[in-house]
Amino acid sequence: MFSRRSILRGGALAGLSSLLPASLLPAWARSASDGNHGLPKATATEFNLSIGRFPVRIDGRAGEAVGVNGTLPAPLIRFREHDEITLNVTNTLDEDTSVHWHGLLVPFQMDGVPGVTFPGIRPGETFTYKYAVPQSGTYWYHSHSGLQEQQGLYGPLIIDPHHHDPIAYDREYVLVLSDWSFESPYRIFAKLKKMSHAYNYQQRTVGDFLKDAKERGLGAAWAERAMWGQMRMSPRDIADVTGSTYHFLINGHTTLDNWNGVFQPGERVRLRIINASAMTIFNVRLPDLPMTIVAADGLHVQPLEVDEFQMGVAETYDVIIEPKEDRAYAFVAESIDRSGQAVATFGPRPGMRAEAPALRAVPTLTMKDMGMDHGAMGHGDMDMGGEEMSGMDHSMMDHSKMDHAAMGHDMSGHEGHDMGDMEMDHSAHGMPDKANWPVETKTIRRGPGIDNIAMMPMSRLDEPGIGLEDVGHRVMRYSQLRSLTRNPDLRPPGREMEIHLTSSMERYMWSFDGVKFSEVTEAIVFHEGERVRVTLINNTMMPHPIHLHGMFFDLVNGGGEYCPRKHTVIVKPGEKLSFDVSADHVGDWAFHCHLLYHMHAGMMQVVSVLPSTDQMPMDHEHMNHEMMDRDMPMKHEMPMDHDMMDHSTMGHDMNGEMK
Amino acid sequence: MMRPQLLAAFAAMAIASPALAQAHDHAGPPAADRPWSQADAYFDPAEMDAERRHMQAHDGNTPVGMILLNRGEIQSADGKETGLWDLDAWYGGDINKVWLKTEGEYSFEDSEVDDAEVQLLWSRAISTFFDVQTGVRYDFEPDGLAHAVLGIQGVAPYWFEVDGAAYLSEEGDLTAGFEAEYELLLTNRLILQPRLAANFSAQDIPDRETGSGLTDLQAGLRLRYEIRREFAPYAGVEYRKAFGGTADFIEAAGGDADETRFLIGIRSWY
Secondary structure, three states: HHHHHHHHHHHHHOOOOOOOOOHHOHHOOOHHHOOOOOOOOOOOOOOEEEEEEEEEOOOOEEEEEEEEEEEEEOOEEEEEOOOEEEEEEEEEEOOOOOOOEOOOOOOHHHHOOOOOEEEEEEOOEEEEEEEOOOEEEEEEEOOOOOOOHHHHOEEEEEEEEOOOOEEEEEEEEEEEEEEEEEOHHHHHHHHHHOOOOOOOOOOOOOHHHHEEEEEEEEHHHHHHHHHHHHOOOOOOOOOEEEEEEEEEEEOOOOOOOOOOOEEEOOOOOEEEEEOOOOOOOOEEEEEOOOEEEEOOOEEEEEEEEEEEEEOOOOOOOEEEEOOOOOOOEEEEEOOOOOOOEEEEEEEEOOOOOOOOOOOOOOOOOOHEEEEEOOOOOOHOOOOOOOOHHOOHHHHHOOHHHHHOOOHHHOOOOOOOOOOOHHOHHHHHHHHOOOOOOOOEOOOOOOEEHHHOOEEEEEEEOOOOOOEEEEOOOOOOOOHOOOEEOOOOOOOOOOOOEEEEEEEEOOOOOOOOOOOHHHHHHOEEEOOOOOOOEEEEEEEEOOOOOEOOOOOOOOOOOOHHHHHOOOOOOOOOOEEEEEEEEEOOEEEEEEEOOOOOHHHHHHHHHEEEEEEEOOOOOOOOHHHHHHHHOOOOHHHOOOOOHHHHHHHHHHHHHHHHHHH | OOOHHHHHHHHHHHHHHHHHHHHHHOOOOOOOOOOHHHHHHHHOOOHHHHHHHHHHHHHHOOOOOEEEEEEEEEEOOOOOOEEEEEEEEEOOOOOEEEEEEEEEEOOOOOOOEEEEEEEEEEEEOOOEEEEEEEEEEEEOOOEEEEEEEEEEEEEHHEEEEEEEEEEEEEOOEEEEEEEEOOOOEEEOEEEEEEEEEEEEOOOOOOHOOOOOEEEEEEEEEEEEOOOOOOOEEEEEEEEEEEEEHHHHHHHHHHOOOEEEEEEEEEEOOO
């Protein structure tokens, strides 16, 4: 229903100047030149979504999409917190489909994952989703069937707060970032399986070697090449699927199609940015215009002004921009491997086109990305003396040295926040305690499915992400994010489990703990009411946006009682990070890498939150069994000082705290 | 004459069939217990079970196949032209695959196929970079001879693609072959590929004009341009030399034990 209304709204405005037939776009996704001057506030409680195939034009070329109500991206679903919502999803395809509400705390049988939470939607069937959720913010929805997400089945979802929105703004837009290919997604996956570097045209060449040898000396250049060659890995292995097949989209528009939005100089404009890509992690920036991040993954964070941020697939960020000049500003979503970008325009008048910046230099991975950077493990990184380190005790931290502003306590720009709450409950800013709880470690070993074991995984929360280390302006780091409100569950974890992200790039195999989804025989079990720390260790050379359905987790980033609560987190190559999750939402929940082809290759699991009646203190049997299944504990792979690892991890959290 | 070889080929397929079965197996986890089942309370458990199996197989156990024409070329030496093919095809899952390899040469001068061999192999991943392969080889030319094959193929440190195999013929003769290729990226599309191949024999095989020891060596250099990843024309040069008893056989027949061939060809895959 709402889509018809949207079309009528848009159709009333003439002057369709973009290359895209606007009829293929929902109103929210159109350019200012096609009548979109900001999001309508209208909410509804019932939505009809018809899933089918339809023609699209991308970069002037005709293709076929799979999506909702004939539009790419899918229509905007907007409703109010706590409202009972009905969504009727009709499948007109000749294959199964599904819709998953990404980040929404729905009853699990409404979560929309075939084989996990429901049987899927058969051809010709209508499935009715019904739920009310206790949350607000920017989310999205997408298919969890086949590879339909790559084919166009994704759209934005906004939940307006029941009461008061702490974020003030004059105008808002949704920006859905995505990647489109005219190749079938099944073909893309098959090509990756046949030749994992099939889409990578940014490998280092003989010319690069000569240039390197000239700059750094032949010996150094040779040694570095030999090291990578010996491991049979590529330092340019940053994105599996690249601009060589992808057309990067902002609201269904390529750079050529120039999505444009308008503002009145001086206005506060809220951008609800959603990375709905299948495979593309984006670097997001507006040259000459700072952004203030006010929400991450739908939930409010303390305002943080940055110039750029790296955005994992499936993450959402709300930012406020305040353009003051009468000029066009570029909005740039650059693929992490710099093989392409999508550029949109914000200007005071419809139809303006900002100058697209040139693509920046292709980043090259380092040993750190292999989890092997010994230098960076040292304590020299930290802005504090060794004595202060030794205790790792909250009382020993010199809080007077903390730069409160940098901690995101700059309260300007949003209202209704309880400053009293914030005023430095220092104990809230402690670093995570050394584990006083049982830790279930896993051991993995090299084999057909595992090509690397991070010998010294470390926290990289205080890094901006691949390629953004030296860009010369402020780039968001996860360590800077602070929840706007105090975390709802302040209990320490009752136990901790490690999960290894594992892969064999050459065979294009991706898994958790070396076990592909197809091989999983036991779900990850949480018991209702318990608080669990999950520690992810990335043994692969790629960043993975890891997504847990059904629950927000508190990212352990030194934020004390104000840790950012997220549904998706990028785990950088060679990184070890932790999140705490309160298992308060009974059901079977998908847990996977949100890079579509990694999931398709097997990087997926299910978290079963069992009702408290089934509660057992600890599944020791299972733990032992795990240990016996895989020989060789990790110690044997690389003898090392484990104390040092712990210190380093803690040091990084502390670092984020102190800066 | 053909029958025993065909039987051998079928036997190889029987060996290889576990790979095919695995590739098609949508049975999901081996355990009878369901790894998760809370949705069964809301939906038909049988339907959920079927969908769970389907979903698990979909994410991690999708069989893939590939056809690679590694070398499809015309070689020229002393005004004599030879057509050469070297084609691999495989199908299967991450661990088990069926491979079909065929190589051969066609003499334009004599308008006939001089050499033609086909291998049907079961390939199993045994480590991060290596597969063990076993099965049968049948040489249609020159003599219609079957061999049992045991080999190893993979990527060695420093990105050398290697393939070595031992062959035991139905006559009881043991031979071996080894190949290594490297790809030097002049640009991301212009690629120089050195290739080295060597053959060995454990005994003299007069019927095949082969002496024992190192029988022959090929060293090639091919420069290809990948118009698309899947399609690359190339040009190159190859030096061939026969050794020992094998060289004697060739020279006795009035041939050259070593020669340099210029070549053009197509590398393509699907």
